[in-house]
Amino acid sequence: MSINIIIKNAIKRYGDTVIIPDLSLEIKQGEFFTLLGPSGCGKTTLLRMIAGFNTIEGGDFYFNDTRINDLDPARRNIGMVFQNYAIFPHLTVRGNVAFGLKNRKLNKQEIDARTDEFLKLMRIKEYENRLPERLSGGQQQRVALARALAVHPDVLLMDEPLSNLDAKLRVEMREVIKEIQNKVGITTVYVTHDQEEAMAVSDRIAVMDHGEIQQIGTPKSLYQRPANLFVATFIGHTNVLDGKIAVEGGQKYIVLNNAKIPMHNLNDLAADGLKAKVSVRPEEFVICENGALKGTVEDSIFLGLNTQYFIRLESGEKIHVIQESTIDDIIQKNSEVTFSVKTDKINVFTEDGQRALIG
Secondary structure (H helix, E strand, O other), X not given: OOOOEEXXXXXXXXXXXXXXXXXXXXXXXXXXXXXXXXXXXXXXXXHHHHHOOOOOOEEEEEEXXXXXXXXXXXXXXXXXXOOOOOOOOOOOHHHHHHHHHHHOOOOHHHHHHXXXXXHHHOOOHHHOOOOHHHOOHHHHHXXXXXXXXXXXXXXEEEEOOOOOOOHHHHXXXXXXXXXXXXXXXXXXXXXXXXXXXXXXXXXXXXXXXXXXXEEEEOHXXXXXXXXXXXXXXXXXXXXXXXXXXXXEOOEEEEEEOOEEEEXXXXXXXXXXXXXXXXXXXXXXXXXXXXXXXXXEEEEEEEOOOEEEEEEEEOOOOEEEEEEEOOOOOOOOOOOEEEEEEOOOXXXXXXXXXXXXXXX
């Protein structure tokens, strides 16, 4: 069965070094939940605490109502998929998938039935008699996933499972993983540093930095309304510009590059004269006639559906702009252009980047 995972005030330290200072979160039953962040942010450490592979220096971990802090990893009924596959080189594909079932002393009929079920589900039945050395990386990862799921775990834990695959295989396997997770409906905790991968597979994502959760949300909410500048810059690509808040006659503006742009969604923290950081994603600029902002095109890249422009503003700041390609010619290098911003989509933060000024 699938379960809720509840973590309250988790602490992890190695000697005097604190990796996770105080972390709480709840992962819903059947959810595909991703821990996302840069290397060293504590995401794998947290995953290993859930698995029972790391000690817990503080806080409480629950599977539903059962506190698991002191529960042996073998009794937590988890399935684990590692970065390096960790499949047994001396066993065939069938032997690998059946390994956990044999360890649980199931009868031969049930072992064979479950092994067949997951060989077919992962589309590796035709390779059942091969040794791992005769499989591609993607096929090996399918074996690892089938082995983890065959034991009917309550929780599936995945630690950077696609990082050793090439780009094409990563895309293929993330589609496979999401499809299988939807079919099986198992609570899944997935660790990655790849934000595109996280957005492709997750129901919700926790963005981590220095052992702390910066924001939890759906891929859409994290991309469109990041809680702080760290999340804005880590999820997708964005231009970060220096700005200032102006208030005149009750109307609030963001001042960018000496242009006053009216805003209708700034919150009460956005006071007149407040310095701000403005996050504008490349697709949130609109090159147009009589735009409020001015700049000079330094380079362009035609990519079929879209054309990317690199523009130097009058202030000297350089921005990255993505526009849908048109039948007309690409704007030439050294051309002066004007453009606007999609004010309903951009994000504005305090100067230190810690607090949002939108909403």
